[in-house]
Amino acid sequence: MLLPELKVRRDKIRILMAQQGIDAALITCNVNLIYTYGRVVSGYLYLPLNAPARLFIKRPNNIEGEHIHPIRKPEQLPDLIKECGLPAPARLMLEGDELPFTEYSRLAACFPETEVIPCGTSLIRRARSIKTNLEIEMLRRSGAAHTKAYEQIPSVYQSGMTDRQLSIEIERLMRLEGCLGIFRVFGQSMEIFMGSLLAGDNAAVPSPYDFALGGEGLDPSLPGGVNGTLLQAGQSLMVDMGGNFYGYMGDMSRVFSIGKLPEKAYAAHQTCLEIQEAIVQQAKPGTVCEDLYNLAIDRVTKAGFADYFMGVGQKAKFIGHGIGLEINEMPVLAPRMKQELEPGMVFALEPKIVLPGVGPVGIENSWAVTAEGLEKLTLCSEEIVEL
Amino acid sequence: MLLPELKVRRDKIRILMAQQGIDAALITCNVNLIYTYGRVVSGYLYLPLNAPARLFIKRPNNIEGEHIHPIRKPEQLPDLIKECGLPAPARLMLEGDELPFTEYSRLAACFPETEVIPCGTSLIRRARSIKTNLEIEMLRRSGAAHTKAYEQIPSVYQSGMTDRQLSIEIERLMRLEGCLGIFRVFGQSMEIFMGSLLAGDNAAVPSPYDFALGGEGLDPSLPGGVNGTLLQAGQSLMVDMGGNFYGYMGDMSRVFSIGKLPEKAYAAHQTCLEIQEAIVQQAKPGTVCEDLYNLAIDRVTKAGFADYFMGVGQKAKFIGHGIGLEINEMPVLAPRMKQELEPGMVFALEPKIVLPGVGPVGIENSWAVTAEGLEKLTLCSEEIVEL
Numbered sequence: 001m002l003l004p005e006l007k008v009r010r011d012k013i014r015i016l017m018a019q020q021g022i023d024a025a026l027i028t029c030n031v032n033l034i035y036t037y038g039r040v041v042s043g044y045l046y047l048p049l050n051a052p053a054r055l056f057i058k059r060p061n062n063i064e065g066e067h068i069h070p071i072r073k074p075e076q077l078p079d080l081i082k083e084c085g086l087p088a089p090a091r092l093m094l095e096g097d098e099l100p101f102t103e104y105s106r107l108a109a110c111f112p113e114t115e116v117i118p119c120g121t122s123l124i125r126r127a128r129s130i131k132t133n134l135e136i137e138m139l140r141r142s143g144a145a146h147t148k149a150y151e152q153i154p155s156v157y158q159s160g161m162t163d164r165q166l167s168i169e170i171e172r173l174m175r176l177e178g179c180l181g182i183f184r185v186f187g188q189s190m191e192i193f194m195g196s197l198l199a200g201d202n203a204a205v206p207s208p209y210d211f212a213l214g215g216e217g218l219d220p221s222l223p224g225g226v227n228g229t230l231l232q233a234g235q236s237l238m239v240d241m242g243g244n245f246y247g248y249m250g251d252m253s254r255v256f257s258i259g260k261l262p263e264k265a266y267a268a269h270q271t272c273l274e275i276q277e278a279i280v281q282q283a284k285p286g287t288v289c290e291d292l293y294n295l296a297i298d299r300v301t302k303a304g305f306a307d308y309f310m311g312v313g314q315k316a317k318f319i320g321h322g323i324g325l326e327i328n329e330m331p332v333l334a335p336r337m338k339q340e341l342e343p344g345m346v347f348a349l350e351p352k353i354v355l356p357g358v359g360p361v362g363i364e365n366s367w368a369v370t371a372e373g374l375e376k377l378t379l380c381s382e383e384i385v386e387l
Numbered sequence: 388m389l390l391p392e393l394k395v396r397r398d399k400i401r402i403l404m405a406q407q408g409i410d411a412a413l414i415t416c417n418v419n420l421i422y423t424y425g426r427v428v429s430g431y432l433y434l435p436l437n438a439p440a441r442l443f444i445k446r447p448n449n450i451e452g453e454h455i456h457p458i459r460k461p462e463q464l465p466d467l468i469k470e471c472g473l474p475a476p477a478r479l480m481l482e483g484d485e486l487p488f489t490e491y492s493r494l495a496a497c498f499p500e501t502e503v504i505p506c507g508t509s510l511i512r513r514a515r516s517i518k519t520n521l522e523i524e525m526l527r528r529s530g531a532a533h534t535k536a537y538e539q540i541p542s543v544y545q546s547g548m549t550d551r552q553l554s555i556e557i558e559r560l561m562r563l564e565g566c567l568g569i570f571r572v573f574g575q576s577m578e579i580f581m582g583s584l585l586a587g588d589n590a591a592v593p594s595p596y597d598f599a600l601g602g603e604g605l606d607p608s609l610p611g612g613v614n615g616t617l618l619q620a621g622q623s624l625m626v627d628m629g630g631n632f633y634g635y636m637g638d639m640s641r642v643f644s645i646g647k648l649p650e651k652a653y654a655a656h657q658t659c660l661e662i663q664e665a666i667v668q669q670a671k672p673g674t675v676c677e678d679l680y681n682l683a684i685d686r687v688t689k690a691g692f693a694d695y696f697m698g699v700g701q702k703a704k705f706i707g708h709g710i711g712l713e714i715n716e717m718p719v720l721a722p723r724m725k726q727e728l729e730p731g732m733v734f735a736l737e738p739k740i741v742l743p744g745v746g747p748v749g750i751e752n753s754w755a756v757t758a759e760g761l762e763k764l765t766l767c768s769e770e771i772v773e774l
Contacts, residue, residue: 028576029575030575030576030578034608039608039610040595040607040608040609040610042576042595042596042597043595058595059594059596059597059701060594060595060601060610061593061700061701062700062701094488096487096488096489097487097488097489097490098487098575099488099575100484100485100486100487100488100491100508100575101481101483101484101486101487101488101491101492101505102484102505102508103484104487104488105488105505118488118489118492121487121489168559168563169559171558171559171562171568172555172556172558172559175555176552176555180605180606180608180609181558181580181581182578182579182580182609188416188417188485188486188487188575189415189416189417189429191417191427191569192569193567193568193569205447206446206447206448206449207446207447208427208428208429208430208446208447209429209446210429210446218565218567219567219633219634220388220421220425220426220634221426221567221633221634221712222427222567222569222634223426223427246606247606247607247608247609313448313449314446314447314449325608
């Protein structure tokens with residue numbers, strides 16, 4: 001990645017560091033290394049407030065360049081920083097919400113004279129929540145590739161398939177279009193393979209994970225998503241795969257039906273499209289996130305589908321979430337979220353309804369906040385497609 | 388999962404806790420919940436030394452039963468433990484190598500009167516390193532399904548494919564045979580999709596990850612594995628997919644060739660098979676892990692392939708690793724590892740050689756340590772298969 005782009009990103013972090021009196025950051029978690037160095041390495045990016053960043057690298061052993069130094073273990077960091085002609089940090093931030101306790105403690109112990117604070121994760125996530133122009137372009141391309149895969153879904157469906165079999169063919173389509181496969185999510189307890197396909201009543205099964213919908217899963221070791229449901233006439237199914245095409249996790253859900261669905265399913269789907277449209281009309285820089293959530297609840301209540309909105313029994317407490325290098329970034333469109341939209345934010349908006357006896361309906365697209373409003377990044381037909 | 392199996396597992400942990408004067412464990416990381424409760428939940432398994440375990444659960448909201456209590460936030464734990472009639476813990480262990488620093492700190496702060504220690508991860512990993520009979524059976528079945536997928540590889544190869552295209556078809560085969568897809572690995576910096584396929588000189592490209600071999604990858608955000616290499620005559624390729632079929636990560640690598648390979652490739656492959664055979668002859672309960680590593684180095688040096696063993700330029704410093712719920716469990720067959728093999732350990736053994744201008748050769752199988760020696764769990768032809 002070109003240095004000017006990396007410099008923009010690092011300076012976004014530095015501005016927030018300066019506000020909190022932090023004079024250096026030590027960055028070692030993969031997504032934050034991708035953000036600040038442009039690729040995954042095993043090592044540490046040391047980001048001083050007032051000097052160029054230094055990369056201290058363990059692996060791979062074939063990366064060299066200005067401001068890049070080999071390292072074997074973190075205990076060498078203070079001496080290496082000194083050798084670079086940099087002062088010891090006074091107030092150093094580490095990635096406290098991502099680094100395991102023992103690794104954090106080991107790093108902190110390397111700097112006995114320094115005030116070490118754990119706000120690195122939240123601060124960098126704040127910086128990452130406002131995308132650069134290049135990042136928005138990556139998400140735009142991710143959305144285009146995602147769309148290309150989804151458009152082929154009808155061609156891989158065969159009568160008599162289970163949800164699992166159809167999911168496998170869609171995963172293959174995603175991979176053939178360039179999806180890297182790996183699903184990056186913030187929070188060590190969040191696990192999912194490439195995404196989910198939920199058919200019929202499996203969409204109403206609660207899961208341990210904080211995704212929009214659940215599903216039983218195929219094994220108690222991964223209780224989410226497909227469960228072997230035979231796809232049958234009168235069922236709806238929702239495809240919600242993660243679109244990691246260029247390191248950026250686009251998000252898009254589309255609904256398919258086996259034959260025709262009951263009328264109420266089309267009405268519920270239309271309600272979700274109307275909620276999406278109402279939010280798109282209202283959302284612009286300055287809009288408060290919880291207002292968009294409340295708008296959705298208001299609309300779905302008036303339409304009579306509130307009991308089935310965002311799940312049945314166990315419901316997701318959000319209708320949208322930031323996306324980027326991870327699938328769950330800031331902002332979150334949820335109750336009590338006072339955060340205001342800003343240009344450069346990118347989020348997925350996913351009003352969904354689960355109808356017992358039918359399955360899931362609704363929509364999910366990825367949106368970028370512009371100066372005027374929202375730009376849709378996932379351009380794919382939004383009606384229920386009959387398989 | 389049946390309670391007697393869970394009781395066996397919990398008691399294995401309790402024995403180690405007692406040795407260290409620990410009277411309770413709080414378990415909340417997914418793999419350890421699978422191990423001690425049989426499935427992933429969002430919540431906490433509280434494991435006292437001298438009383439039955441309690442599950443405090445946030446999600447899903449449809450799990451009920453004896454010793455299961457709903458919880459909203461960890462701050463409720465002390466009161467809930469008291470309500471169960473249990474004493475407050477004196478010395479409580481948390482999963483210090485897995486829990487993020489801030490989450491660990493929050494949990495520890497819930498128990499101000501308690502000595503909280505971070506050894507939970509290492510202690511539970513030690514317990515998990517000796518598999519129960521049921522776990523070995525799971526890994527045996529995983530190996531059988533893995534084999535079934537690999538046997539179909541020649542049928543999905545087409546002339547003119549890239550490594551990426553072939554990998555996608557193999558991923559599909561794995562999924563169709565039941566692979567859950569998700570690749571569980573210990574250590575937050577270790578990332579990989581379903582496994583790797585390395586063809587030709589891409590096998591020699593160093594990566595940031597601590598897997599046996601590297602590969603350039605398709606994107607700097609995931610620099611490992613396939614890189615778009617066109618499969619051509621005279622190249623070898625190694626398929627090393629993770630076999631997560633029942634929550635258990637089996638491990639197996641096999642080598643294929645496009646047309647015939649140079650003679651030295653077959654010689655190098657044969658050397659790896661001989662190393663495997665020599666280790667299988669020597670390994671039994673009581674064998675020291677580093678001795679097996681040294682045996683491999685000795686053999687490969689005598690055969691003249693030492694410079695190409697376990698990579699070129701950047702080399703892996705192990706020839707085998709424990710497997711189970713994660714791909715990298717204990718024991719590790721590496722220098723300075725004084726640990727002795729014990730019945731019930733299961734590990735992958737992977738002597739591999741990378742030949743510049745040709746590609747990777749060698750072998751990987753999963754093995755269970757029995758009272759007499761080793762049982763092979765991945766039964767699949769070991770010769771180089773010409774595509």
